[in-house]
Amino acid sequence: MSGGITFTELATWFIFAYFILLNGSYITLNLLSIFALQKSNEEKLLESLPQVFKGLEPGISILVPAYNEETTITASIRSMFQLTYSEFEIIVINDGSKDKTLEVLTREFALLPFPAAPRLGLETKPIRGVYRSMQYPNLRVIDKQNGGKADSLNAGINAARHPLFCGVDADSILARDSLQLVVKPFMKHPEMVATGGTVRVANGCQVTDGSLIKVGLPSNVWALFQVVEYLRAFLFGRLGWSKLNAMLIISGAFGLFKTDVVIAAGGYRSNTIGEDMELVVRIHRMLREQGTPYRIEFVPEPVCWTEAPEDFKTLKNQRIRWQRGLSESLSSNWGLMLSRRGGPPGWLAFPFMVFFEWLGPVVELGGYFFMIYAYAFGLISWQAFVVFLFMAIGLGILLSVSGLLLEEISFHMYPKFRHLAVLSLVVVAENFGYRQLNTWWRLVGLYRWVAQRESAWGEMKRKGVGSKPK
Amino acid sequence: MFNTFSDPYIQFAFNIGLAAAALTLLLVAVIIHLRLNLRKSQRLEEAFIDLWRPILMQSISSNSTPQLPQLPASSQVYFLKLWNYLQESLRGIANERLNEVALELRCDVAARALLKSGNRAERLLAILTLAHLRDKKSWDALVVQANRDDSLASIHAARALINIDPLEGTSLLLPMLLQRQDWDVAQLANFLGSAEQAFWLHLSKNILQMDKSLWTRAIQLADALNLQLPLQSMRYIIEHCDSTETLVTALRKAGEPALLPLVRNYLNHADWRVRVEAAGFLGRFGDTEDAEALMAGLEDSQWWVRYAAAQALASMPFFGTAQLLALRARTLNGTSLAMLDHVLAEHQVRPS
Numbered sequence: 001m002s003g004g005i006t007f008t009e010l011a012t013w014f015i016f017a018y019f020i021l022l023n024g025s026y027i028t029l030n031l032l033s034i035f036a037l038q039k040s041n042e043e044k045l046l047e048s049l050p051q052v053f054k055g056l057e058p059g060i061s062i063l064v065p066a067y068n069e070e071t072t073i074t075a076s077i078r079s080m081f082q083l084t085y086s087e088f089e090i091i092v093i094n095d096g097s098k099d100k101t102l103e104v105l106t107r108e109f110a111l112l113p114f115p116a117a118p119r120l121g122l123e124t125k126p127i128r129g130v131y132r133s134m135q136y137p138n139l140r141v142i143d144k145q146n147g148g149k150a151d152s153l154n155a156g157i158n159a160a161r162h163p164l165f166c167g168v169d170a171d172s173i174l175a176r177d178s179l180q181l182v183v184k185p186f187m188k189h190p191e192m193v194a195t196g197g198t199v200r201v202a203n204g205c206q207v208t209d210g211s212l213i214k215v216g217l218p219s220n221v222w223a224l225f226q227v228v229e230y231l232r233a234f235l236f237g238r239l240g241w242s243k244l245n246a247m248l249i250i251s252g253a254f255g256l257f258k259t260d261v262v263i264a265a266g267g268y269r270s271n272t273i274g275e276d277m278e279l280v281v282r283i284h285r286m287l288r289e290q291g292t293p294y295r296i297e298f299v300p301e302p303v304c305w306t307e308a309p310e311d312f313k314t315l316k317n318q319r320i321r322w323q324r325g326l327s328e329s330l331s332s333n334w335g336l337m338l339s340r341r342g343g344p345p346g347w348l349a350f351p352f353m354v355f356f357e358w359l360g361p362v363v364e365l366g367g368y369f370f371m372i373y374a375y376a377f378g379l380i381s382w383q384a385f386v387v388f389l390f391m392a393i394g395l396g397i398l399l400s401v402s403g404l405l406l407e408e409i410s411f412h413m414y415p416k417f418r419h420l421a422v423l424s425l426v427v428v429a430e431n432f433g434y435r436q437l438n439t440w441w442r443l444v445g446l447y448r449w450v451a452q453r454e455s456a457w458g459e460m461k462r463k464g465v466g467s468k469p470k
Numbered sequence: 471m472f473n474t475f476s477d478p479y480i481q482f483a484f485n486i487g488l489a490a491a492a493l494t495l496l497l498v499a500v501i502i503h504l505r506l507n508l509r510k511s512q513r514l515e516e517a518f519i520d521l522w523r524p525i526l527m528q529s530i531s532s533n534s535t536p537q538l539p540q541l542p543a544s545s546q547v548y549f550l551k552l553w554n555y556l557q558e559s560l561r562g563i564a565n566e567r568l569n570e571v572a573l574e575l576r577c578d579v580a581a582r583a584l585l586k587s588g589n590r591a592e593r594l595l596a597i598l599t600l601a602h603l604r605d606k607k608s609w610d611a612l613v614v615q616a617n618r619d620d621s622l623a624s625i626h627a628a629r630a631l632i633n634i635d636p637l638e639g640t641s642l643l644l645p646m647l648l649q650r651q652d653w654d655v656a657q658l659a660n661f662l663g664s665a666e667q668a669f670w671l672h673l674s675k676n677i678l679q680m681d682k683s684l685w686t687r688a689i690q691l692a693d694a695l696n697l698q699l700p701l702q703s704m705r706y707i708i709e710h711c712d713s714t715e716t717l718v719t720a721l722r723k724a725g726e727p728a729l730l731p732l733v734r735n736y737l738n739h740a741d742w743r744v745r746v747e748a749a750g751f752l753g754r755f756g757d758t759e760d761a762e763a764l765m766a767g768l769e770d771s772q773w774w775v776r777y778a779a780a781q782a783l784a785s786m787p788f789f790g791t792a793q794l795l796a797l798r799a800r801t802l803n804g805t806s807l808a809m810l811d812h813v814l815a816e817h818q819v820r821p822s
Contacts, residue, residue, distance in 0.1 A: 016483055042591040043622055045551060046598070049558040056656035056694050117805075117812035119773040132815075187654040188621060384480050391483045394490035401497045408501045412508060420505060424498060 008379045015367040015388070022356050023395040029240025030402045033300075036239050037410045040300060051084075051180065058186060059087040059162030060179055060256065065152035066092055066170040070099040072210075074108045076170055079210030081136065085179040089138040091156045092170075096125075096146030105141050110134040122154040122267035130159070149252070150268035150275035157259060157267055166256045167276070171307060173202055173212050174254065178303035182256045185297040193283060194257045194296045196250030197303030198234040200413065201227045205305060212305050215413050217422055222315055225430045226308040228423060232403035235300065235410070242298035246344035248284065248329075248353060250296070252276035254304035261287075261294075272332070274325020281329050284345040285336040302413060316441050323361070323445025330358055361443035367392075368436065393431045400427035518548040526556055529571045530564045541575045550577060550595050557602045569603055578605050585611055594623055601630030609634060616643065621652040628653070629661040636665030644672050647691065648684040655687070659694035670697045677703050686716045693723045701726050708732060714741045721747035727755040737763050742772035749775060753782025761789050765797065768806035776805065780813035791817050 062080060066073055073092070080090055094102045105111055111131035118127070125147035133139035144155050153167050164186065168174065175181075178197060186192045203226075204218030218224055241247040250257075255276065262268075265286050268275045280296065287294045309315040330353055336346045337354065367388075375385040404423055407413065414420065521539070528536050541549055557568055572578065577599060584596035585608065597615060600608045608630070615627035628646065632639035640647075640662075647658060647669075662669050670692070677688055677699065685707050692699050707720050709732070721733060721744065729751070736748040749767050752760040767779030783789050783797070791814065798810045 013479065016479070020486065039590075042589070042594065045554075045591060045595055046622060046626070049555060056659060115808070115811040115815050117773065117776070117808040184654075187656060188652050190651055381480075384477070387480050387484045387487065391487035391490070394487040394494070398490040398494045398497070401494050401501075405497050405501055405504075408504050412505070417505070420501065424501075 008374055011370055012374070012380065012384070012388075015363070015370065016391075018363050018367070019392055019395065022360070023399065025352060025356065026236070026399050027402075030236045030399070030406070032240040032243045033236040033406055034409070036243050037235075037300060037406060041410060055086050057086050057180075057183060058164050059089070060085065060183065061156070061160035061162040061165040061259070062088055062090045062179075063153055063156030063160065063165055063167050064090060064092045064170050065095055065149050065156070065167075066097065066101050067095045067146070067149075067152075068097045068099045068101060069170040070097070070101045070104045072171050073101055074104060075210035076172070077105075077109065077139070077210075080168075080174065082176055082211065083174060083179050084176050085183075087162070088179060089140065089161055090136075091159055092139070092141045093152040093156045094141060094143045095148065095152040096144065102141070102143055106131065109136060109139055109141075111141055114140065116140075116159065119158050121158040121263055124151050124155040124158065127155060148270050150270040150272070153275070154267040154270070157262060160259050163259055164256055165259050165262070166254065167252060168304075169253045169306065172199075172253045173207060173210060173305040175212070175301075175303050175305075178254065179256075181301045181303055182254075182299050185295070185299065186256070186258075189295050189297075191293045191295050192258070192297060193261045193287070193294045194250055194255060194280065195299055196238065196247070196255045196297075197299045197301060198238075199230065199251045199253045199304045199306055200234075200302045201230050201308045202305035203227075203308050203310065207305075215415070217414065217419055218308075218310070220310040222312065223308045223310050224422070224426050225434045226315075228400055228403065228426050228430055230308075231407050232400060234298075235403055235406040238298045239300050239406075241349055242296070244344040244348060245295055245297075246284075246349035247296050247298055248281050248345060248349050249277045250280050250298075251304075253306050269332070272325065272328040273321050274329045277325060278329040278332060281333040281336065281345075281350075285333045285339075288336065288339065288341045288343060288346060291341060300410060302411060319438060319441040320445040320448060323442040324449045326353070326358055327446060327449035330354060358446070361439045361446055364439045365436075365443055396431040396435055397428055400430060403427070514545075515548050515551075518545055519552055522549060522552055526553065526568065526571060530556075530560065530567045535567075535570050535574055538571065538574060546577075546580050547592065547595065549575070550581065550599050553577070554595065554598050554602065565602065572599070572603060578603050578607075581605070582608055582611070585615070590620075590623070594626065597623060597626045597630055601626065601633045604634045605630075606634055613642070616646065624650070625653045625657060625661075628658075632661060632665045636668040637671075640665055640668045640672050644669075644676065648680065648687050651687075655690050655694050658691060662691070662695055666695045666697060669695065673697070674700050674703060678706055682710070682712055682716070685711055686713070686719045689716070689719045689723050693719075698725055699723070701728055705729060705732060714744060717741075718743045718747050721751055724751055725754075730755050730757075730760075734760065734763070737767065742770070742775050745770065745772070745775045746778040749778035749782045753778075753785045756782070756786060758788060761786060761793075768801070768809055769803055773809075776809040777813070780809045784813055784817055 064076070064080075069076075077090060077092065092105060094105070111133055114130045114132035116130040125145040128143045128145065131141040131143065140159065142155050142159055144152065157165060164183065166179065166182070182195045182197050185195050201218070201223060202212065203220065203223040204216040205212055206214035206216065217227060238247055238249065252275065261283060262279065265279065265283050269278050272278045284296070309318055330350070336342055337350045339346045342350070371380070371385055371388050374380040375382065401424075404427055414423065525536060525538065553568060553572060557565055560568070581596040581599040581603070582605070584592040585600065588596060593615070597612065600612065612627045612630045612634075616624050616631060618624050628639075628643050631643060647653065673688060673692060677685070680688070689699070689707070704720060704724055704726065708717065708724070708729070711717050711720065717736070721736065724733060733748055733751045736744050737752065739745055739748065745767070749764060752764055756764070761783060764779045764783050768776050770776050770779065780794070784791055784794050794810060794814060798807065798814065801807050801810060
C-alpha cells in the first residue's frame with residue numbers, strides 16, 4: 001500500500017469514523033442527561049412535599065383517540081379520572097370504531113347527545129355526534145368517521161376548551177401525578193409550547209383497572225429488550241436534546257401542547273405515519289422561521305406506561321412504521337435543516353437525526369456487510385474484522401449500560417436486585433442480534449418510504465395496555 | 471494496511487473497544503454501588519422515621535415539648551426532611567410546636583450551616599427550614615439566595631423572606647415578584663397568602679409607577695390572591711396599556727361595575743380575546759342595554775366570542791335561560807342558533 005489510499009482503507013476508515021461519531025454523540029447526550037438528572041435529584045425533596053392546588057394551574061384537555069378499544073376504554077378513562085390535577089377535561093374521540101367502543105362508553109359513563117356548536121378549526125373527517133357524560137361533567141365523547149389517529153386528535157383539538165391539550169393513547173397507563181409533572185415547565189416558562197414525559201414499558205407490571213399497581217419486568221424476551229430500549233431512548237436521548245432545546249420527538253403516547261400553537265401550526269398531519277414527531281419538528285420549524293422565542297422540554301419522570309409488542313411480527317411492523325414515520329417527518333420539514341434561524345434543532349438535532357437515525361441503518365448494516373465481505377475476500381485481516389466487531393459491540397453495550405445507570409441515579413423504578421441483574425444481562429444480550437435486527441427493520445422502513453410502499457397500521461396483539469419511543 | 475494487528479488504525483479501534491469495555495465494567499460497578507447505597511440509606515431513613523415521627527407527632531399534640539432524644543449530626547438531614555414534610559402538611563399551632571422542637575434541637579444553627587456550605591439539595595432543605603422557622607438571622611443570606619438564577623432556590627428564599635417579615639419582604643421583593651417569569655404565579659400565591667395585605671399595599675401603591683410591561687403579571691398575581699386593585703388603577707391600566715395580553719388580563723380581572731362604560735368600548739375590539747373578556751364582563755355587570763350588544767356578539771366570526779356572549783346572556787340576572795329560550799325562538803342565524811343550543815344544553819335546558 002505504498003501508493004494512495006485504497007477503497008478498502010477509505011471505506012474502513014469511514015465506517016470507523018461513523019461509529020465513533022455516532023457513539024460520541026450519544027455519549028455527549030448521556031453526559032447532558034446526567035447533569036439534568038442530577039439537578040432533578042436535588043429537587044426531589046421539594047417535589048415530594050405535599051402539593052397545594054390553588055386552581056391557578058392552566059386547564060388541560062386530555063384527548064383520547066379510540067379505535068376499536070371496547071375492551072380497554074372504560075378502565076383507561078376511569079383511571080384518568082384519578083389524575084391529581086385541578087382543572088382538566090377528557091375528550092374521547094371515537095374514530096369510527098367497528099366494535100362497540102361507543103356503546104360501551106355510552107353505557108359506562110351515561111352519555112347523552114350534546115348539541116355542540118361546531119368550531120371550524122382544523123380540518124377533519126365529518127363529526128357524527130358529540131356526547132356529554134351525565135356522571136362526569138368533564139367527559140365528552142366525539143363520534144366521527146374513521147380518519148386515523150392524527151385526524152382524531154385534530155377533532156379533539158377543535159373541541160378542546162383549555163389552553164393546553166394532552167394527547168394520550170387510549171391504552172396508555174398514566175401515573176396519577178403525570179399532568180402535574182408535565183405542566184410544571186409551562187408554569188415556569190411562559191414561552192413553553194410543548195412538554196413530553198418518559199414512557200415506560202408496562203409489560204410485566206401489575207395493572208388493575210387501568211392503574212399501575214406494581215412495577216415488574218416482563219418474561220417475554222422481546223419485551224425485555226424494549227425495556228432497555230425505552231430507558232435509553234427516553235433517559236438520555238430525549239433528556240439530552242431537551243437540555244439543548246432541540247428535542248424533535250414527543251411520544252404520541254403522552255405529550256402536552258399549547259393548543260393555540262398547534263392550531264397555528266396546522267394541527268396533526270393525517271397523511272403521515274409519525275404524526276407525533278412530524279408535529280414537533282413542524283412546530284420547531286414554524287417558530288424558528290418566525291423568530292418566536294419558545295421552549296420544548298422533556299420531563300424525565302416516568303409519567304406513562306405502555307404495552308410493548310411481544311411477538312416478532314408486530315415488533316417488526318412497528319419498527320418499520322417508525323422508520324417510515326421518521327423519514328416522513330424529516331423530509332416534510334427539510335427547511336429546518338441547517339437553516340439560518342435553525343438554532344440547535346436545525347444545526348444539531350436535525351442533522352443528527354438525518355445522519356444517525358434516518359440514514360444510520362444504511363451505514364450500520366453497510367458497515368457490517370462490508371467488513372464481512374472484506375474479510376471473506378482477504379481485503380482485511382481477521383484482526384481488523386474482530387476489532388471492528390469488538391469496537392461496535394463494546395460501544396453499544398456501553399451505551400445500553402449508561403441508560404441503566406441513568407435509571408439507577410434517578411428513579412430506580414425496578415426495585416429488586418433480581419431486576420437489576422436481569423436488566424444487566426439484557427443490555428449485553430441485546431447487542432448480539434437484537435440491535436442488528438432492529439437496524440435491518442429500519443432499513444426496510446427506509447426502503448418502503450423511498451419506494452412509497454404503503455405499510456398499513458399493523459394490528460397490535462395486546463394484553464391490555466400500549467405505544468412507542470423513537 | 472489493515473492487515474496486521476500492529477496497524478495504527480486497528481490499534482486505535484481496539485483501544486476504543488477496550489475503553490468501552492473498561493467503562494462498561496466501571497458503570498456496572500457504579501450501578502451496584504448506587505443500589506447498595508440506596509438500600510442502606512433507605513433502611514437508615516426508615517429506622518429514623520420510625521423513631522422520630524411519633525416523637526414529633528406527640529410534640530404537636532401536647533402542650534409542652536416532650537423529652538427529645540439526642541439528634542446525631544449524621545441524622546440531621548433525615549430530621550429536617552421529616553420535619554419539613556410535617557410542616558408542609560400541617561397548619562396553625564402544629565407549625566409552632568414543630569418550630570419549638572426544631573429550636574430545641576438547634577436545627578436553626580444546622581440549617582444556617584447547610585445554607586452556607588451545603589450542596590444544592592442541602593441548601594434547598596436549609597432554605598425551606600429557615601422559612602418555617604422565620605429565622606431573622608438568615609435574612610442577608612436568604613436575600614443572596616433570592617437573587618440567584620436558580621429558580622427553585624430563589625423562589626423558596628423569597629418565601630422565607632416573606633415569612634420572616636411580610637412587609638419588608640414584599641417591599642424588597644416586589645420588583646422580582648413581577649419580573650421573574652420563572653417564579654410560578656400559583657406557587658407565589660401560596661407563599662404570599664400570609665402576606666397578602668402587605669403585598670396589596672405595595673402593589674396598589676406602585677402599580678401605576680411601574681413599567682407597563684409588568685402590569686400583566688401584577689394583575690395575574692393580584693388575581694391569584696383574590697385581591698382587588700383600586701378602581702382608578704384598573705381604569706388607568708385598561709385605558710393606557712400597550713399590549714393585548716395586559717388588556718385581556720385586566721378585563722378578566724375587572725370586578726367593578728363602575729368600569730362598565732369603559733369596558734363596553736371593547737366589545738368590538740379587533741382582537742377576539744379582548745371581545746371574549748369584554749363579553750364576560752358584560753355578563754357579570756351589564757344591564758339591559760348590554761344584552762342587545764351581546765346578542766350581536768352571537769354572530770361574531772370567532773367561536774369563543776359567540777360562546778362568551780351566549781354564556782354572558784345566560785348569566786345575566788334579568789336575562790337568564792328563559793329569555794335565552796325566547797331569543798332562540800326568534801333567532802334565524804344558524805351559527806347563533808347552534809351556539810344558543812350549545813349553551814342551553816350546558817345549562818341543561820332543553821328547547822321544546
